[in-house]
């Protein structure tokens with residue numbers, strides 16, 4: 051075993067720090083967010099925990115909001131809440147003036163509980179149930195996205211006044227990303243083909259209850275090239291002139307130092323450039339960022355449970371695929387550092403505590419002399435980690451701790467063992 055106790059090169063630490071959010075800095079060897087060192091966060095809130103930088107989150111929401119408004123005045127940013135469905139997050143996005151994309155009844159309930167305005171909600175889903183459509187109508191959701199012809203039948207039976215709808219179009223534009231998170235290709239389960247979209251548009255034109263406001267398109271997630279976004283605009287424009295175009299989400303987040311990701315501004319330039327070229331000048335533009343809105347504002351704080359040295363050396367932490375399925379589902383690459391000894395050392399495989407060999411957070415990451423009891427921070431875990439958190443091996447889903455300067459508060463509590471028993475009924 052090589053001891054790596056001397057200070058690592060400053061540029062390596064600076065590179066690591068770049069993956070953390072705006073309130074993050076170093077004090078000596080320790081990672082600090084706002085007024086909270088990693089050690090103090092772990093002592094106060096325990097591990098594993100999702101640590102959310104509220105300052106960075108709000109900065110990002112404003113950057114999107116103001117960036118879009120500057121380029122296209124008649125527009126709104128709609129936060130794709132599937133990326134981090136937690137009532138406190140809905141509240142923040144609502145306070146920042148964003149609309150909310152809800153996919154299903156559960157997200158709708160949380161958005162309403164946060165006090166967000168249902169007129170700004172966009173309801174999605176490729177299989178919305180009767181109950182979910184009724185909930186949306188009852189709540190006064192502003193826009194419902196038609197994903198199939200059954201959506202039209204169901205809504206026509208239920209709507210009493212007039213309901214604004216968009217038709218989701220499958221643009222058949224391939225965007226390079228993992229197959230599990232691509233949605234705009236020809237054989238995607240989402241949306242309607244161009245031909246079916248034309249039929250849906252004709253049908254909706256006859257409806258006296260469903261008001262067709264426009265079109266929706268979304269090609270997938272973690273897309274790192276702006277060209278497919280622009281191409282999709284060009285494709286939907288072929289369906290005619292409408293009042294509203296919802297251009298979806300999908301911009302990637304920067305998970306590792308070597309990744310090149312378009313900035314919010316580059317993405318907006320590409321999208322709005324295509325809109326100027328192909329869409330009516332008076333149309334309303336909506337966009338639905340999720341991952342790129344929240345991913346980089348949070349990190350997951352774990353504690354090292356054990357270090358196993360060998361041909362391949364493992365650092366095992368007190369979480370894993372119970373709180374981060376991004377790795378096993380789409381092979382997402384992450385980086386990490388010890389939070390109480392920031393820097394690079396020998397290579398280790400960072401693994402979780404679950405009973406699967408696939409429960410691996412990072413194949414190879416250079417950690418600085420890790421020992422049981424040390425803290426590990428995995429940056430850029432704000433998106434889809436809590437979303438897909440689960441109770442594998444009876445794991446307790448982690449809390450979200452929101453940090454703003456000297457203030458740190460639990461906005462979503464950690465599950466307790468009693469939560470695992472709470473749904474039991476008639477089992478003896």
Ligand SMILES: Cc1ncc(COP(=O)(O)O)c(C=O)c1O
Nearest residue numbers: 130268271299300338339340341
């Ligand atoms: C309809 C729709 N809009 C927006 C998003 C958000 O995508 P992302 O988180 O990649 O920005 C998704 C996610 O898959 C989606 O399905």
